[in-house]
Structures are given as C-alpha cells and as structure tokens.
Amino acid sequence: MALRYPLLESVKNEVTSEVNAYIHSITVLSSLQAYLRDMDIDCYIEMRLWKKDGKHKTPDLLIRSANYIVVDHKYTESKNEQTLTGKLEEMKKYDTTFILEDIESKSKNEFTPEVVMLTPKKIVKHFKELLNCPITWGYELDSEIVIKQAISAVKDSTISSLFNPNLICPVAEEISKYKFFISHPPLPYAACQIYNVLFTLSPPSQFFSPEFEVKYDVILKGFNEMFPPWIRREVKQLKVTRLSESLYFLQRVGWIKWFETEKIIIVSRNKGRQVGDLLSYLVDKHVKTEHTKRVKEFENQLKKLKALETPKAQRKLEDFR
Amino acid sequence: MEVGALASLHFKLDKIHSSRNARPLHIFSVFPKIDLRAITNVARDAGVDATITNIGQKVYELTIISARKWRHAYGSLIDHGRIWNMLIRTVESPTVAGNIAERWLDRMYPAVCRSYVRSSDLLDILDGLSNIEGSKLEMRSYVLRAHDSPETVKNWKKDKPYSRREIERNIQRERKLLEAINFIFHVEQTYFHVRIQTDGHFVFYQGGQYCFTNFQRLILSKFNEVALMTHNFFSNRERRMVDGEAKISRIILEPARKLGKIDFESLSSHLRAKYSTAVLHSGNPWLLLNIIDRGDGSSFDLHGYPSKIQVVPFNRASPESLMRLIYAIYELFPLIKIKEKM
Numbered sequence: 296m297a298l299r300y301p302l303l304e305s306v307k308n309e310v311t312s313e314v315n316a317y318i319h320s321i322t323v324l325s326s327l328q329a330y331l332r333d334m335d336i337d338c339y340i341e342m343r344l345w346k347k348d349g350k351h352k353t354p355d356l357l358i359r360s361a362n363y364i365v366v367d368h369k370y371t372e373s374k375n376e377q378t379l380t381g382k383l384e385e386m387k388k389y390d391t392t393f394i395l396e397d398i399e400s401k402s403k404n405e406f407t408p409e410v411v412m413l414t415p416k417k418i419v420k421h422f423k424e425l426l427n428c429p430i431t432w433g434y435e436l437d438s439e440i441v442i443k444q445a446i447s448a449v450k451d452s453t454i455s456s457l458f459n460p461n462l463i464c465p466v467a468e469e470i471s472k473y474k475f476f477i478s479h480p481p482l483p484y485a486a487c488q489i490y491n492v493l494f495t496l497s498p499p500s501q502f503f504s505p506e507f508e509v510k511y512d513v514i515l516k517g518f519n520e521m522f523p524p525w526i527r528r529e530v531k532q533l534k535v536t537r538l539s540e541s542l543y544f545l546q547r548v549g550w551i552k553w554f555e556t557e558k559i560i561i562v563s564r565n566k567g568r569q570v571g572d573l574l575s576y577l578v579d580k581h582v583k584t585e586h587t588k589r590v591k592e593f594e595n596q597l598k599k600l601k602a603l604e605t606p607k608a609q610r611k612l613e614d615f616r
Numbered sequence: 617m618e619v620g621a622l623a624s625l626h627f628k629l630d631k632i633h634s635s636r637n638a639r640p641l642h643i644f645s646v647f648p649k650i651d652l653r654a655i656t657n658v659a660r661d662a663g664v665d666a667t668i669t670n671i672g673q674k675v676y677e678l679t680i681i682s683a684r685k686w687r688h689a690y691g692s693l694i695d696h697g698r699i700w701n702m703l704i705r706t707v708e709s710p711t712v713a714g715n716i717a718e719r720w721l722d723r724m725y726p727a728v729c730r731s732y733v734r735s736s737d738l739l740d741i742l743d744g745l746s747n748i749e750g751s752k753l754e755m756r757s758y759v760l761r762a763h764d765s766p767e768t769v770k771n772w773k774k775d776k777p778y779s780r781r782e783i784e785r786n787i788q789r790e791r792k793l794l795e796a797i798n799f800i801f802h803v804e805q806t807y808f809h810v811r812i813q814t815d816g817h818f819v820f821y822q823g824g825q826y827c828f829t830n831f832q833r834l835i836l837s838k839f840n841e842v843a844l845m846t847h848n849f850f851s852n853r854e855r856r857m858v859d860g861e862a863k864i865s866r867i868i869l870e871p872a873r874k875l876g877k878i879d880f881e882s883l884s885s886h887l888r889a890k891y892s893t894a895v896l897h898s899g900n901p902w903l904l905l906n907i908i909d910r911g912d913g914s915s916f917d918l919h920g921y922p923s924k925i926q927v928v929p930f931n932r933a934s935p936e937s938l939m940r941l942i943y944a945i946y947e948l949f950p951l952i953k954i955k956e957k958m
Contacts, residue, residue, distance in 0.1 A: 472864070
C-alpha cells in the first residue's frame, strides 16, 4: 500500500463515521431485537460464538428461528471500493461452523448460519456492484426503521416472510436506556455520554459554584443504575476502561480535572458552556489528536523508508512523491 | 396583627394604583429552590444583589440589583410557600423595572425560576373572568410571537366583546405563541387594567377602588394555582430504580402538524441557545438530542419524530428545568400539546 500523508479531513470523516455507526448500531439493532422478540423470535445482541478451532466471533445480532441467522452491521459513509471490500472480507469470516453452548442443558450445538449484512440502504447499491456480496438488508433510519431485503433473501421462511416488501420496525421504546454495547465505543461519543451524567451528579444546592466535585465510584455506579445492563444481565454498560478513557479525554479538552489517586473529578460549570454541539466539538478535539498521532506515525514510516534502499521501499516513496 | 401585612400591602397598592399618575407595577410568579433567608447570599453568588426586610407574615420588602450597570429596583415579595410573587417598581422608567427584574431572574436561575403556563391557560383565566356576573372584560390587545421574529401586537377593536375563538383562530392561522393579553376588567363598580403573560410576568397599570385586591383575587391567585399545577405535573419525573429496573417517566408532546428535518434543525438550534446539547442524530427526519441544564444538573434525552417529540428525563430532572424546556419547545411549536392530561 502506498504511503499517504494523513489529511485532517479524512481523519475527521473517519471519526464522524465511527460515531454515526455506533449510534446507528444501537438504534437499529436494539429496535430490531425488540421487534423480533415481540414476534416470539429469539435473538441476541453481541453473543459470542465459538468456532471449531477455538477462536470466536461476536456477530452484532444472532437470530434463532428455524435456521441460525448471523446479522452484522456494516456502516460506512464511504463509497471507496477498498473500504467496501474490507467490509465484505469481514463478513466472510462468519461463513463457517460455530458451536453454541446451551447454558442450561450444557449441550453443544453445531451450526452453520445464514449470513446477513445489515447496512444503510443508500450504500447497498455500491455493495451490489462488488463480487461475493452476501445476503444484504438495507435499512433506513427514520422515525421508524425500514429494512429491505436488498440483495438476495434468507432461506428461513419465517424471517424471509417478515420483509414483505419491507420490514417496518419502530425505534425501541426503551432506546433511552441504551448507551453502550459490549464493543468499544468511539471516544467522543463515550465522553459525551459521561459528561452528560456528570452534571446529574452535581450537588443539588450549589447552584452558582464555578465547579463541582464528583466521586469516580459514584459516576460508575450512577451511570450503570441509570443505564442498566440490556444486552445480558452481567454486561454493564459503563466499564472502568471506558470511564477512564473518557475522563482522560475530557481532562485534555479542559472541561474537568481528574485527581486519579483521590478518585475525584472536578467539573467546571463554565468551560464548554459556549460550545454549540458538544458531540461535534468532542469529535473535532479527538480528530486533532488523532491527526497529530497519525502524522507522527507517517513521519516515522517515511524516515524508515528513506533509510531502506530496497526497490519496494523506493516504490512506496515514489507513490508518495 | 401579622396577617394584616398582606392586607395592608394590598390596601396600599389599591390606593397607589387608583391614581391616574400611578407607575406600572411589574409582578412575577416564581418558584424558589432556596430558603428566603438565604436570598442575599445566593444573589451574591449569582453575581447580582438582593436584600429583604420582613414586614409581616409572608410579606417582605425587596430590593434587587441587576448585574448590568447595577441598576436597582424595589418592591415587595409575598411568600406563598412553593411560589413567590415579586412586585417590582423602579426609580427609573416603568419599563426599566421589568427589564431589571427579568435580568435579575435570569441570573438567579435555578435558585429562583420563573413560572410558565400555556396560552390556553391564559385564555382559561379570561374565560373565568368573563363568566363573572355583572362584569365586563374590555380587551385592549394581545401579543403573538414566533421564536424567530418580533412580536405581533393585535389590537382589539374598542367595544368588541372578548372572543376566545377569534384569538385561537389567529393563533392557529399564524402558528404563533400567544404571549400576552392586555385588558381592562370591570367588576363591582370598579376596574383594573393589566397585562398578563405566559411566562408569569404581569404588568399592573391602574384601576379604581380595590383594583389591586381584585386583581390578586381574580387573576394572580388563579395564575399561581395553574402554575403550581404545572409544577406538580413536571415533578417526580426523574429516572428511578424500582425493583432493580430503571423506570422512565417520559413526556410526550404532539405537534399540530408533521414535523420535518427543517423543524428539527430549528429545534436543535433553539435549544442550543439555552442548554448544552449534543446532537446524536439529526435527519430523515429523526432527531436525537442530549440536553444538559448546567444550572441545576438536570439532563434529558429528546427524541423528535414527525408526529411526536419525546422528552426522557435522566436521574436528575427538576420540575423547574422541565417546565423551562417544555416552554422552550412550545415557543417554537406553539400548537404542540402534551399528550398526558395535566
């Protein structure tokens, strides 16, 4: 691959797309799960599936109807062929035999699932042009979620008949309780959600103090009470790593001070007050850091290539020039 | 007698405002979150000033100084417990009194919060007045306002009887908020002239014998009742844990027409001016907003759909903050209705 200078704009597009993908995933998958469960169809979000070789995969959604159907959400705002092919490569990894252990009976069940790619409807046409595109459901996230069997159809007649012609699925009633998946959230999104909760933990009578104090453990407990487990009973939405990363980030932005040893966070009431949209501001801040990091990586790679005199290295350098 | 303090204040105001030269009195219905004794310290923390002197049970002399140019206004404060009435005049022009008090209240939020009612509540109060036997409601004008344009004053033809239907028709047609009504009310051989507003601000001009007492009895106390009912409606809406389950008490608002992408963009920018907001999703049309009230720490999620706006409170959601938020939405979509009965 040719060496390319990381452009600020492309880093921004990438981060924005990651944030949007996460929000879309939560909304679409939780709504689809609620809809299917209402129809008495078992389905699970982020269920770990073991392969015969001892490795595992965690599809976004596993539907257990007459067949097993693995649904993975592939969100992209890019039409770039390389990006799209990359998504298809990821989908291929589900094309195998999995083992599912029944927790109650401890029995093991082997199955090869039908594989479905879930993607925004506007991207479907670009996937369609590529070879080896799996069964694809294109969705529109509207006031309701409309899902269309865009490329081919599953063999499972129950599931297949639901899309007649489109499956209209309301946004999950409890959507406000769902903030995080098991999979790692984009940093600006996580920080934004935590920043929101910090204010709800401010002392109720200190109205005009320029800053207030919140205890680390109180955030962890408070957040997980307000947003209880929804994927599985044992999976808390706010984990220590997510909280710590977000606090580091918010501290770097200047909105909080975190005294790690004392486990205390001081939140400024005024900093960030003039910011129009908190999420896009945090995205911009993260993009700047990420861009600086990538530029450094690029410069290091460039130095290494210049030092090497092999034809391959020279070709890469040529491409860059 | 201590009870006499209120009666004597009313008597004094009856006398002052039955004079032709009386300067308008600005009255505010507000919700306190603080003990009255703490008002001086709290005001200082808020960057303004306030002093009170008790002159009898529930009645205080009040002086307020706004932050801008340190202008001051004075008057009385009547403590009704959950609600206060501030009666403000100034040494400068009468309009200045209203401005000073409004700015002072802006700075004092969330320790002291203005009350808000719907346009229909103002019209209900007027309906109540027009039903009093032997009375006459003489409309002067009413004010319609859209959030993004200056107010429109609709003058009422002299001697034309009050008509709720006509006002409502205009609200519907112009899709604006009925913000204020200016009228004279004649009852028991006396009268008073007043302007009442949805944001709990009244301007009391003048009248005949017992003018202020009648205004207090027939309008201010009714408004306080409605404001308290609204406050009750928005109370205890926080997210709570019940048997290990997070219970949500969402508020659903139903617009008079389908909302679209442009409406949601306006809503986001309108709320951005008053709150810290994060737009999680906007378009298609579906709006998902996180809202933080930095004043008192209340937080909400707002979901906008074409046929409803849903406000979902977090674990802190004060009734005052919710009232302000719903009023802010109402400023933008004046015909919107709360689904639940208040």
